[in-house]
Amino acid sequence: MMSQLRERLSMALQSIALMDTHEHFVQEADRLKHGCDFFSYLHYVHCDLMSGGLALEKVSLEASALSSAQKKEAFFRHWPNVRFTGYGQALRIMAEDLFEVAEITPDTFAELNANAAALPRPGYYDTVLREGAKIVRACRIVWPHSSTMCDLDHLFPVPVFDHFATVASRGDLTLLEADTDVSIHNLHDLEAALDVAFAQRAEEGMVGVKNFLAYRRPISFEQVPAARAEEVLLRTTQAHADTPVGFEEARPLQDYMVHAIIRRAVERDLPIQIHTGFQNDNANFVDNTRPTRLVNLFMTYDAAKFVLLHGGWPYTQEFVALAKSFPNVYADMAWTYILGAGAAERLLGDLLDSVPANKILGFGGDYNFAEGAYAHAKLARRSIGRVLAGRIENETMSEDEALEVARMIMHDNGARLYGFAEFDSP
Template identity: 30%
Template sequence: MKVSYETDLYARIRQELDAVAMIDCHEHLQREREFPTGDDVHVGLLFLHYAPDDLIAAGMPMEEMARVRPNLLLFPNPEADPSLSPEARWRLLEPWYRKAWNTGYCEALRIAIRDLYGIDEFSESTMTKLTEAMRGEIRPGFTRKVFDKAGIDFAMQSPLGPGLVFNPDYNFDCFICDMCDAFTGFPIPELAQQADMDILCLDDYLKVIDFYFERDARCACAFKVARAYDRTLFWEDVPKNAVENTFNRLLAFNDRPDRRDIQALEDFILHYLCRKCGEYDLRMKFHTGIHGGNGNIITNSRAALMANLFMKYPKTGFDVFHISYPYQEELAVLAKNFPNVTVDFCWMWIINPSAARRALSDMLDAVPANKIHGFGGDYIFVEGTYGHAVIARREIARVLCEKVEEGRFSEAYAVELGRMLLRDNALDNFGLEKRRAAYRPRAGEDPPPAT
């Protein structure tokens, strides 16, 4: 059935957006050597990320979800039940899936299995066919195949180890990797070992940070900070002499500072990282807003808590993830006021498609369009990225159509904006062309042939 927004204007704008080779601004995708094989490939893989949050929120017992999922090296799950048939596995999921069918998380999976595996809907009768299709497709080369179908040029990847700070072992064809903030968590022995440096005092720790930036910052795409999951995003400007004793206590064999002292030390280190990112022109990415999983303190993750950083470090770029949902209106003001703040819609199109659409419409009336990054899949499995990409293009096209119909934009300008949102802004704001060139040899790729 044709839906109300599928007008001739929508069709033309959507066709133009579909032709854009997107820059995917955020992922956590598996390396292809980490792909599951054999009996570990089943519908439970599609419930490793996001959709299970909604099923559990709907009431599904966590122990039942654990039975459904596989036990993987990267995602250990000792409660996995390998004896389940495809149909039995679905029978555990189905009552809760039906209760959460309406959400963006579940829609993304339906789109993925429809377009990638030829399955119209999850059901007991389709489970064997879906399992067979997955086992026939999930193998080396699958990521690029899915990216091509989704219209993704490459993704900015936030790796899940094994290196604490930088993991350039993702192939250049599909990825460029973030540096990740391990520093504010103080895994001191591991950082010292991976840097092959001694850490005997706070000055040594800062030298280790300097080492990682000198080695990796020029070929990374950004510096990712995800601390909103376990602390407030207000980072107080703490002097060094106020935290040196706390750091020394961390080094002690049988001592441990209290949480308030550790947070002050984290604050000091984060400010140091802001200065380093400014020095290397490396944009910082901050998780803000909604948390993954089931339950957290949402008020800790408001982007507005970081306004002191935006003011103190005007030479450092800050990319604010997930539009700080549900605090997106505050973020619109921050992006409007601060030249060094950009808005990132990664994850947002599946969190709440209609809220994302409203937020983009509002921001296009208030925020310079070059400051908005339109898409990041933010998945650990590439099928989810595909479903998310389809939703993102659909919803962005709807917003642009509304602006044309309202007389705010010409059709030509709407198309230009679509390309900015999906590609050009990320290339420009993150400096990705030069960073990709520097990343290529670190990923083990030969330079392109001279022309």
């Protein structure tokens, strides 16, 4: 049973728009090109299924070799174990609200599967995202060598430039040359190609830059003299794709280029999203992602806008401390409510207690499909409601103040940071 206060707050949060700072799904026109079924919606749940035992059976529901019947059998063998995790909860919300089937069971599966397949249709982003989740717009991560797939209405591009840092062979350079039409023989050429890529992405409406390197290396990026970076690059121009330059050797070039990317983002006044914390898969080095590894960047580039993603979970205390201390660091809660509602609520509480409210970015869905963002938004509003209710109950905030803070962290801070504030002023 919710108290009256909690019910009132929950109603009020329904009507506050969300600026979604971090997504992976494509614009509706691209989404509608491909068919889907229930299994297309697993995404994160698949990781929990794998962790719960599917991986030990050497089975993957993402492998197309399995028949639908085989997938169904394997899914329901493990589903009971994951239905209460954040990922599982989000899938249950999709099933109930969007596929209109109350329970995910073997008996309801045929209906679930049919309704899931029928959901994507022209105009459904307006129904599901704008009306359903009140997500007015979202930043979309754009991968290297890929088109933006952003409509500049619901979705705005935040491209990754990491591939300019991770070149390890002649083949990698050839791809950059093809993208930018710049011949790359030395470090000067590589930076010239990066300039071209920035100009191309700016033309496409880029609103920020994303650094994704936490998935493949420690996120400490030293300042390296150009001559050391160039030595690596010259080796790279001679390295065959079968024998690329290894990470230990490549590191000075990677570090140098990460700084080069940051400098260009600063020149264009673009926020720099950096993946910190937990990686989305079932085997990775999570301690590569500690937010405190980034401190030298915060010290060096005061004019930058560093957006630390995902609460840095499980290093949330480091994350809070950095956002509290550095004026150029923003705290982004993207992905957190489905990683775990309890952890996300403790984190949001800590942020509100310690960090200036204008630097808290309260929502990023982080899904490969819009339906996931819908479900995540519902869980986020529940968590935000619980945290703010606690603040009202312990008399830190009045009800009006809590709603003011909600509008800031759910919408206004993100809209201002990514340059949309003027769209939303009355």
